[in-house]
Amino acid sequence: MNKLRQIWSNLRSSFWFLPSLMVLGSVVFAAALIEADSAWSDRWLTQWPRLFGVGAEGARQMLSTLAGSMMTVMGVTFSMILVALALASSQYTPRILRNFMRSRVTQVTLGIFAGIFAYCLIVLRTIRGGETEFVPSLAVSFAFFLALGGVGALIFFIHHIASSIQASNIIASIAHETIAAIERLFPEKKAHEPDEDEGQSQVLEALDERTWYSVPAAVSGYIQSVDNDVLLRLARDSKTIVRMERGVGAFVVQNTALASLALTYPPDQEMIAALNKAYSISRHRTAEQDPSFGIRQIVDMALKALSPGINDTSTAVMCVDYLAAILTRLACRQFPPSHRYDGEALRVISIVPTFEGLLAESFDQIRRSAEGNVSIMERILGAIETIASLTVSPCHRRALKEQVQRIAGLADRSIASTHDRAQIKRRMIHVREALEAQLALNAGEERA
Template sequence: MNKLIQFWGNLRSSFWFLPSLMVAGSVVFAVVLIETDSATSDRWLSQWPRLFGVGPEGARQMLSTLAGSMMTVMGITFSMTLLALTLASSQYTSRILRNFMRSRITQFTLGVFASTFAYCLIVLRTVRGSAGVDEFVPSLAVFFAFVLSLGGVGVLIYFIHHIALSIQASSIIASVAKETNASIDRLLPKELDRGADEDEVQNRGLEALDERSWYPVPAAVSGYIQSVNNAALMNLARDNRTILRMEHGIGAFVVQNTALVSLALTYPPDQQTIDALNAAYSIGRHRTVDQDPAFGIRQIVDVAIKALSPGVNDTSTAVMCVDYLTSILARIAGRQFPSVHCYQGETLRVIAIVPSFEGLLAEAFDQIRSSAEENVAILARLLSAFDAIGSLTIRPSYLRALDEQLQCIAELADRTIEASHDRVWLERRMSEVREMLEAQSVLSAEEQKA
């Protein structure tokens, strides 16, 4: 199943899959219309000669013109797409190129022009005769070629609008944030228990884990872990009556023949078990957001770092990145993260590597903070981010992580902000955020007592 999911993801992000389907559909459509023309044209199409009364020479000229123009426009569209990819890669980060390639609008536009070209070729091949001598003109099919070309004009106009919109920083960042939020909703559907601290970890038998013999299962290929079939891992651990320990989490890079997982067995696993465990992992050349929200955060962080670089110095884009990262972390702050220890009934089966709020918080803001020396606007925005995120949680571990981020901001401001007015303003703002975090901590303590 993982292989099918990976294959489908690769198809979705390719330029050829949807256009190929549309070309195949246009060929079928052309054949159907030609056969319809052959069977019924004499009965009713002759009633509308201004629409369907084209002769063989006129049909050939029109179809040839439409086919040639569609190929020309498709070449222009492809050039515009490559130009947008180049600009996005150089201006923002190459990691967002996959989002451009997954655009249904771009794929559909290429498909419209390619399918219209194929349609015209199929219809053109069936036109025969001249000046009433053994002539056959599929009038209905020729008419629809004209209709398809008019539709292509509308698609081209909309595509130009789409390209102009999609290369804007706001559109790119919002698109990545939307995809990341969708990943969070899939992976973390449960709301957080507001009064809880850390997940209740069942400690039955955990003290004896170090005494077991762990046998590594080597990875079959090198690459990034894109997804994991957790149910398959649980079933494999159950069938082998053992405990499975993940050695790499989703998004990590694994090297071929190094440990992918480890099994607590009294004997090495057989080849069938090794193959089944490798089949539970999808490993590819790049990371994806589907089960890896940290990669979505990574993309936005890359855009912010590029914007804060001396060569670009685009503070507004960096501020926008911080705003969308705030929305992502705010969504995470109210979700229940999965437990590291996965039980089947009373028996521990899997020791997993799972994301955490603290890790995602550091992923989102550490590098941006390090690149924001002397930038009061970014530091102020980071403080607003911690204020917004902290107001949505009372979990002590989350609040501690936010307080550590606040201390890092204070140290950076003391070291890099030279203007006394800016430094005083930042200190006052930090005091307000710290007071809010303390109030949330008090509320957490009261709820735990209750």
Template sequence: MKLNHWWQELRSSFWFVPAAIVLSAVVLATVLITVDATVDLRAVERWPLLFGAGAAGARGLLTSVAGSMITVAGVVFSITLVAISLTSSEYSSRVIRNFMRDRVNQVVLGVFVGIFAYCLVVLRTIRGGGEGGFVPSLAVLAGLILAFVGIAFLIYFIHHISMSIQASNIIARAAQETLSAVDHLFPGELAEDEDENVDGDLATSLANQPWSVVPARHTGYIESVDADALLDAARERGTILRMERGIGEFVVEGAPLVSLLAPGDPDDETTAGLNAAYVVSRQRMVEADAAYGIRQIVDIAMKALSPGINDTTTAVMCVDYLTAILVRLAARRIGPSHGLDQGELRVIARGPSFESLLAKAFDQIRQNAAGNVAIMSRMIDALQTIAGMTAGPGRRRVLRNQVQWIADLAERTIGSPYDLARFERRLAHVLEAMEAMEADKR
């Protein structure tokens, strides 16, 4: 779990991939120089125009390439920062991490800095006739080829950055990461007649028992939890452990993190061991927290609906991609999976539910869509689509509740009788379709 946390941090950094490319460039330069020094290359004599640059010419070529590459690297870095700043102000600061994780941006920056490092290593080995005379012709030719590679990367980077700041691509990238997280976190299918409240009822029945609280030792967002470690801790102590905070929630140092079904305060060893099962970070990560991926798209929709921007089209796209995520969730088993030891309850887990994820996706958009017929119409269409993929009567009930809340908002805020009548016709069609679905499920 710790290694995964560090790996995700490395993936999101602007130094790891460029540093690896620079190291590879230095190794390449060293290998080619060694080959030039130890192997008698007949190709140098056969193609003098290609390999036959003298010491002065080789120095001039590599100096020009090195100078231009480090200049372009600075330009690329500046363009990336401008794109990040623009995206943060226009859409949401939550998507900055997606730009930093973008492999193209990392590789392009690494390529230019790597070519610069390559040229420096080769330059220091070139000697004129009075210094013993050594020109690594193969390494110099490779430097020229790398210069053309850098030009190709620059052209592609300009195309890539211009595409990546478009609203559709930003939303689609966030949605794709969320869908991948959904597939990883919720692989199980929910049966049509399965009761999602069984686990909740089991936890409620123990609420009045004596619990000892284990406080958190760090402040931040819970990034991931080692469920096996919690299960082992409960098994060793022969008790039941209850998670007080789940993935994606904010915990304050000294606040309850977990509770043990036992009287008295836990000792320092128990507190340290249970805290070690949690990774607490300054920010949430989509890989273990699908709700955070939904939060990113909702933030973009909120910014689009703000009076200062008033971009209904972008908000509609957000609703469309949220629909795709909720359709994927509609038939999945989402509730927290309690830890069992040979059929005996050991860990009362804490996690999201379909109802909570649906609320995170649509509540704030609905609250900020007052009078916006396009958004409200698209939302009820989305709920109809989700209802067609939903397993379980409980989920269809919360979907109907969302439709009713949107209908109430429309009745209060749509001023035009024509627009209201058109919306009500659409609403009647959606409700009729959902009732037909309900009848088919029976």
């Protein structure tokens, strides 16, 4: 299942798959119209001679012109795409290029132009002149309407390219994909539900006393996803414990430890192959099971915006705003446990994301690059205040307080202006009050 999911993800992000399907559909559609022309052409010419009455030479010229025009337009479209990719890569970060390639608008536009070209070629080869003249009037007339549709697609594509390379649209698209992954992976946290592994009733076994055998990775690459059900079933069938050595999003080198098994004997090749099949490893990361990758992309854009060569504070501020939107969604979610059981028996020790880790991933590097930047510090403090208003977890609040303390230290070191330091301190007072107010509210609810 992981392999099929990986293949489908690669197909979705390719430039050729959807356009190829559209070309195939246009070939089938052209063949269907030609067959309809063969059966009903005389009747149509009698009823609508002005619409369908066209000679063989005129039909050839029109279809040849349309086919050539579509190839020219498709070349221009490819050039626009390459320019947009190069601009986005240099201005923002190379990690967002895959998002451009996954764009349905881009893939459909290429498919429309290639499909019209293939349609015209199929119809063109059926036109015959001379004594046995045959002109598929319906198919030729429909090619004219396809050409008009292609012009509309080109205009819309130009608008799409112009808007898609704007920083706000790129950041919003990444945030939307990340939030969708969060909603799919992390369930809603119920009232008074313990955090992550808190409140776990089972007592962990003496794991250090066991003999662990490492399972080497079959290939090198980034772990895109892990089928946890397969790991649990493998551990249950072998009556062992599977310990993940690399989590989703991590890079693993071939023949290094991917996971470890608690066994009394080394695992055989069949077990090693079965465990490797539970992992999807490829050349790049995806956000399917890795919401930290979406956060990483937005952080990279913020760091590029804060670099001395670009110095675009507004883009960095937008990045912080969308990171706040992602983290507020995470604050209301239940994170998966790191230990999975089959009844009372421990079976899988996973490497799972935590709120504290994702919070640090979001703000640590941006904070280090924001020395002396009052706007970014204030925006991060505002984001922390927003997150604090929605979280009820003591662990989350502790992590937020640590972020406030780090910003306070950064402000004291890097801000020379007394007025700006006072402004940051006033902002921190409001954030601390929000954290304390939430703490008091939770304590009151627990007493009630």
